[in-house]
Amino acid sequence: METPMLKQLQNRKSIRQFTGEAVSEEDLQLILKTAQRAPTSINGQQISLVYTKDKAKLQQIAQLCGGQAHIATADVFVGIIIDFNRTSAIVESIGKHHVIEQSAEGIMVGAVDAGIMLNHLQSAAEALGYGTTAIGAVRGKSDEMVSFFNLPAKTFLAVGCTIGVATETAKNAPLKPRVAFDTFAMQGVYDSDKVRQGALAYELTLKEFRDKTGSGSMPTYATITSNYYADGYYRKTAKTLMAQGFAFKDE
Ligand SMILES: Cc1cc2nc3c(=O)[nH]c(=O)nc-3n(C[C@H](O)[C@H](O)[C@H](O)COP(=O)(O)O)c2cc1C
Numbered sequence: 001m002e003t004p005m006l007k008q009l010q011n012r013k014s015i016r017q018f019t020g021e022a023v024s025e026e027d028l029q030l031i032l033k034t035a036q037r038a039p040t041s042i043n044g045q046q047i048s049l050v051y052t053k054d055k056a057k058l059q060q061i062a063q064l065c066g067g068q069a070h071i072a073t074a075d076v077f078v079g080i081i082i083d084f085n086r087t088s089a090i091v092e093s094i095g096k097h098h099v100i101e102q103s104a105e106g107i108m109v110g111a112v113d114a115g116i117m118l119n120h121l122q123s124a125a126e127a128l129g130y131g132t133t134a135i136g137a138v139r140g141k142s143d144e145m146v147s148f149f150n151l152p153a154k155t156f157l158a159v160g161c162t163i164g165v166a167t168e169t170a171k172n173a174p175l176k177p178r179v180a181f182d183t184f185a186m187q188g189v190y191d192s193d194k195v196r197q198g199a200l201a202y203e204l205t206l207k208e209f210r211d212k213t214g215s216g217s218m219p220t221y222a223t224i225t226s227n228y229y230a231d232g233y234y235r236k237t238a239k240t241l242m243a244q245g246f247a248f249k250d251e
Pocket residue numbers: 012013014015016068133134135136137138159175176
């Protein structure tokens with residue numbers, strides 16, 4: 001069965017080329033209000049958004065995100081903030097001490113809720129015809145992002161999202177392939193062999209896709225993944241989290 005929503009989700013792709021046209025204020029408010037309907041763990045609502053359309057700020061954000069030029073060409077940047085400042089206010093209002101940010105569970109809750117919010121934001125923007133890209137590179141200079149967005153204790157910029165009007169070329173670009181479906185969705189129990197074989201097969205799938213779409217010089221699955229995962233990256237994350245009051249103090 002095909003529904004407009006399924007069609008939208010199945011055709012979603014990251015957009016990094018924008019026309020420079022504006023996202024209307026009415027649309028932007030609708031996108032943000034729709035995003036707020038995302039579920040949150042315990043209805044804690046431990047996510048806040050900080051957004052800007054200011055071109056000079058978009059330029060600065062692009063620089064802070066490792067010089068990702070496409071960020072500066074978007075019309076809007078939205079920062080998705082794990083916000084235990086909000087939940088602290090209510091916990092402290094009844095004389096209790098808020099400590100969940102000092103546990104792995106708190107950090108998981110914040111990260112999961114931020115991811116759900118990202119998805120809601122992207123889906124809402126895409127439903128109105130805009131293009132978006134998630135920006136994890138906001139964590140590259142997370143300490144500088146704290147002052148850039150004036151983030152208080154118990155908050156952390158988890159991920160960002162660009163929104164803009166996609167160029168025709170970007171709109172018509174082919175969808176990036178995924179690993180074989182049966183190595184991704186498994187009924188009953190996890191099948192490690194299948195998953196690992198799927199990863200190796202995808203190396204070829206992505207290479208073929210790159211060759212076919214004229215992006216053969218782009219890194220393969222093995223190269224890009226090992227560039228990030230064979231070594232650490234965004235090494236300031238732990239320090240910034242700790243400076244913001246987060247910690248792993250679980251027994
Ligand atoms: C949490 C998250 C962080 C991401 N960070 C970036 C980023 O910093 N810059 C970027 O250009 N793309 C970023 N992406 C987009 C991925 O590169 C993209 O989703 C992936 O290559 C698959 O391509 P597709 O979205 O077009 O299907 C991010 C995606 C996610 C989900």
